[in-house]
Amino acid sequence: MSHAQILDVPKLGPINDGALYRHLTLFAIAVLRRIRPFEGSVLMLTDRICVKYGQHLDLSEAATMRFISQNTSIPVPKVLCAFTHQRCTYIVMERIKGNYIGAGWVYRSEESKAKILAQLKSMVEEMRKLPPPAGMGVGSVVGGPLYDGRVPGTSLRFGPFSSVQDFHRHLRGGMDFDPKLDPEVQELIRQHDKSFPIAFTHGDLSSLNILARGDTVVGIIDWETAGWYPSYWEYTTACQVNPQNSFWINEIDKFITPMPDELAMERTRQKYFGDF
Structure with a gap:
């Protein structure tokens, strides 16, 4: 294609x-x-x-x-x-025959890890090259509501949103800029109002959602959180590792382009408007 x-x-x-x-x-x-x-x-x-x-x-x-x-x-x-x-x-x-790469990762050789991470990097890059359909904002693959149990809110599903800025407003619980706000929140809103490209995103690239046989990645599973999101979302969600996955934080920068500024922005957002 x-x-x-x-x-x-x-x-x-x-x-x-x-x-x-x-x-x-x-x-x-x-x-x-x-x-x-x-x-x-x-x-x-x-x-x-x-x-x-x-x-x-x-x-x-x-x-x-x-x-x-x-x-x-x-x-x-x-x-x-x-x-x-x-x-x-x-x-x-x-069913895809394979093992979660989280099982036994620490026992793999550095060469084995490098082979798997190189494949993941190629897959993430391929996914991020998918052009969004005309008029697509932030939404599911079909342009509908999204699901992510880690996103604060009262509804099981949220969106879709016509723009990244509307999505960011949702993440802030509808809060708009006000000079009376905490300076850190003011800066967060300024960052949220910047332009971010849309990229197709899995949304949960945990080692528990990647299957391998030997040194070959044979499956990416659990696509329920996937959709069209601002380009940083894949990286920042991957960095929210769970306790079963704590070692994975050391590998993420090797297959997803690091976005330290956006990660800091997300951590500020979570601090004030709800953590994962």
Whole structure:
């Protein structure tokens, strides 16, 4: 694909959601959820097929994986079926055979780590070269609401926003500039009002969302937080590591271009308007 090409906004909707697929999926979950392994919200139906389901999910995650698969070489799960039933979304996918790179990372040789990080760097760069559809602001792959449980707010989903500045205003709880504000907050708002390009973003590039076999990255998973965001968002969200992932902070700058000013800006925002 030429990166000068303007991409169409993917359509939001069910995928292969005929009655047979729906019934088989719901029946399999009812029978297997007590005996097959779960990983988060993902139930392993067979050695080759899994289903991710829950009320917090949205069909845009399935659309995202198809979008990435069709427009990049990044390895993602193949979506077999996706639908919503009684306010719960189900995404049936092929399982990718691989191990979380977080498992045993500290035991890898420096050469092995370098090979994996080089592949991740190439994948992130490829994703960031995707041109946003005409008129796209901050939103999901289909131009709809976004999901990220780490973003403060009362709603499960937020957006879309016609501009980065509107997104930033949301992150500040609607607060606008006022000379009476704390000087640090005034400076944050000045930074927020600058121009930031839009880039397609995974939004949670934790070592727990990257699969490898040997020294080869074979899958990027968990695309529920993905969408079109300001260009710094991939870096700043990756830097918000959880306790299971604490070692990963030392690797992020090796596969995502460091943005120290934007990271400082985000930390100020979290200080005043809600931490991750």
